[in-house]
Amino acid sequence: MHLVYGYSRVSSRDQNLETQIDQLKARRCDLIIQEKMTGATFKRPELEKLLKQTQSDDTIVVTRVDRLGRNTQQLLQLVEDLQTRNIHLYIIELGIEATHRNGKLFLTILSALAENERALLTEKRNAGLENAKRKGIKLGRKAKSKAKVDLAIQLWKKGEKTIKEIEESTGVGKSILYREVKKYGLKRE
Numbered sequence: 001m002h003l004v005y006g007y008s009r010v011s012s013r014d015q016n017l018e019t020q021i022d023q024l025k026a027r028r029c030d031l032i033i034q035e036k037m038t039g040a041t042f043k044r045p046e047l048e049k050l051l052k053q054t055q056s057d058d059t060i061v062v063t064r065v066d067r068l069g070r071n072t073q074q075l076l077q078l079v080e081d082l083q084t085r086n087i088h089l090y091i092i093e094l095g096i097e098a099t100h101r102n103g104k105l106f107l108t109i110l111s112a113l114a115e116n117e118r119a120l121l122t123e124k125r126n127a128g129l130e131n132a133k134r135k136g137i138k139l140g141r142k143a144k145s146k147a148k149v150d151l152a153i154q155l156w157k158k159g160e161k162t163i164k165e166i167e168e169s170t171g172v173g174k175s176i177l178y179r180e181v182k183k184y185g186l187k188r189e
Contacts, residue, residue, distance in 0.1 A: 004058070005032075008034050009034075011036075011037070058087050059088040060090070075111045076104075082099050148170050152167075153181065
């Protein structure tokens, strides 16, 4: 029996897989694999498990090319592996079977364009950050006032309030508090 597997992936834990899953269900996938992992990493445990369990003539369906990888080389290696194992790859957004000759050519071109777009966005972001630094604009989170941090430390040292209560009353997060406590080697009274 040949199975159709759907693979859905988002880059961060707070993103939603629902739209991809709906599209994969519409393609009548027998099993839908879900993963929340950045595509920039080569380690995607759920995809790796999926690739191990697929057999000749099975099909893997994804909604978009970038669900499988973030660079052309990574993507083409995957397509080559699937092709060698006679596993079909269907990309919904493109409407193509990527493991066929023409589909592979089209996929190569699109993947290279997407990789180039990511590089351009990175260049633009870095140029914007450099420009902001030249203008003296402070980047990152606003520093907590020294008075609030000092108050949080005093409350922590007394040991009368929980960390959550200290956070709520001073607005100083536990990571800042612990960093300051460690920095000065402070102990509770």
